[in-house]
Amino acid sequence: MQPADPLIATFHTWMEVFMRRSTEDFFHYSKKSGLSMPQIGALFQIHKGTDSVSDLGVGLGITSAAASQMLERMVQFHLIVRTEDPQDRRVKKLFLTEKGHRALQETIEARERWLEDLVSILSDSEREQVMMALNTLIEKANLVKQNTPQAN
Amino acid sequence: MQPADPLIATFHTWMEVFMRRSTEDFFHYSKKSGLSMPQIGALFQIHKGTDSVSDLGVGLGITSAAASQMLERMVQFHLIVRTEDPQDRRVKKLFLTEKGHRALQETIEARERWLEDLVSILSDSEREQVMMALNTLIEKANLVKQNTPQAN
DNA sequence: CCATATGATTAACTATGCTTAACTAATTAG
DNA sequence: CTAATTAGTTAAGCATAGTTAATCATATGG
Numbered sequence: 001m002q003p004a005d006p007l008i009a010t011f012h013t014w015m016e017v018f019m020r021r022s023t024e025d026f027f028h029y030s031k032k033s034g035l036s037m038p039q040i041g042a043l044f045q046i047h048k049g050t051d052s053v054s055d056l057g058v059g060l061g062i063t064s065a066a067a068s069q070m071l072e073r074m075v076q077f078h079l080i081v082r083t084e085d086p087q088d089r090r091v092k093k094l095f096l097t098e099k100g101h102r103a104l105q106e107t108i109e110a111r112e113r114w115l116e117d118l119v120s121i122l123s124d125s126e127r128e129q130v131m132m133a134l135n136t137l138i139e140k141a142n143l144v145k146q147n148t149p150q151a152n
Numbered sequence: 153m154q155p156a157d158p159l160i161a162t163f164h165t166w167m168e169v170f171m172r173r174s175t176e177d178f179f180h181y182s183k184k185s186g187l188s189m190p191q192i193g194a195l196f197q198i199h200k201g202t203d204s205v206s207d208l209g210v211g212l213g214i215t216s217a218a219a220s221q222m223l224e225r226m227v228q229f230h231l232i233v234r235t236e237d238p239q240d241r242r243v244k245k246l247f248l249t250e251k252g253h254r255a256l257q258e259t260i261e262a263r264e265r266w267l268e269d270l271v272s273i274l275s276d277s278e279r280e281q282v283m284m285a286l287n288t289l290i291e292k293a294n295l296v297k298q299n300t301p302q303a304n
Numbered sequence: 305c306c307a308t309a310t311g312a313t314t315a316a317c318t319a320t321g322c323t324t325a326a327c328t329a330a331t332t333a334g
Numbered sequence: 335c336t337a338a339t340t341a342g343t344t345a346a347g348c349a350t351a352g353t354t355a356a357t358c359a360t361a362t363g364g
Binding site for chain 1: 157158159160162163164165166167168169170171172173175176179180183189193196200211212213214260263264266267268269270271273274278279281282283284285286287288289290292293294295296
């Protein structure tokens with residue numbers, strides 16, 4: 001159960017602290033914005049590049065029927081636009097509207113609010129240390145194998 | 153909109169990368185486990201120390217009626233136990249069961265799976281750098297003002 | 305003791321999110 | 335041209351999650 005790698009263990013501790021602080025903000029934002037978690041998930045998927053109804057279903061782990069129904073609501077709320085693909089008219093192309101983009105941005109910002117408080121109490125040398133480590137992580141994250149999209 | 157502080161900006165980038173990778177895992181776990189997001193939120197709250205029905209409602213941003221109904225289901229699923237407070241018999245004390253603890257642990261682990269891949273491609277010096285930075289963050293996080301629980 | 309306040313539950317109702325099954329329209333294969 | 339496949343939608347039905355309003359039991363203040 002306990003990870004053997006001390007760095008994994010440290011990440012584990014950090015995640016616990018991090019989740020404890022950000023989850024609450026996240027839920028409260030979700031409530032205030034009127035967006036449900038599945039809807040936020042859909043915004044994320046489309047932001048990530050998913051652009052058809054059935055792919056959205058795969059990304060969210062639901063049937064395409066469910067995806068279609070959820071989309072219908074989100075289109076009505078003007079979070080997403082759904083247009084016909086001229087190449088294959090059976091397919092619907094999905095895009096975030098300006099409102100959809102803004103909503104997604106706000107969910108991210110909601111989780112970051114307390115990070116600002118955390119950053120504000122770091123000394124200059126600590127800031128530099130954290131900055132370098134994060135940049136390392138960001139750089140390396142791009143090298144990690146993508147979640148194989150068609151793997152089931 | 154764009155944060156002036158470069159460390160905040162770096163955190164922002166890291167969060168975007170991090171969210172992109174972990175949100176999907178999280179949703180899939182939620183599906184597989186049969187736990188809904190509000191239920192996971194409830195487990196988190198109780199793990200955090202919330203131990204009465206109305207406080208849980210406040211923590212989740214819902215009415216105590218809704219909290220009571222959700223608890224009833226979760227008690228039936230043996231995720232939570234609900235006992236009478238002998239001090240004040242109107243109050244119900246809430247605790248996670250062994251099963252509840254395990255479920256919560258798994259939600260955290262689901263988000264960490266890709267972190268293991270990330271850690272595995274770090275060099276020794278990078279590992280040390282990240283380890284030190286995380287320990288700094290963990291230590292400082294405890295000094296940040298708690299989310300004022302009764303602030304509305 | 306009685307009135308009031310508090311914590312939790314229940315009832316009635318609504319919306320969302322999901323499923324399966326049936327259907328429509330468009331594409332592709334023969 | 336027809337048959338089969340694919341993308342998406344619609345319908346029926348169910349569970350979850352939320353609301354407000356009413357109720358019950360326990361505490362508390364006079």
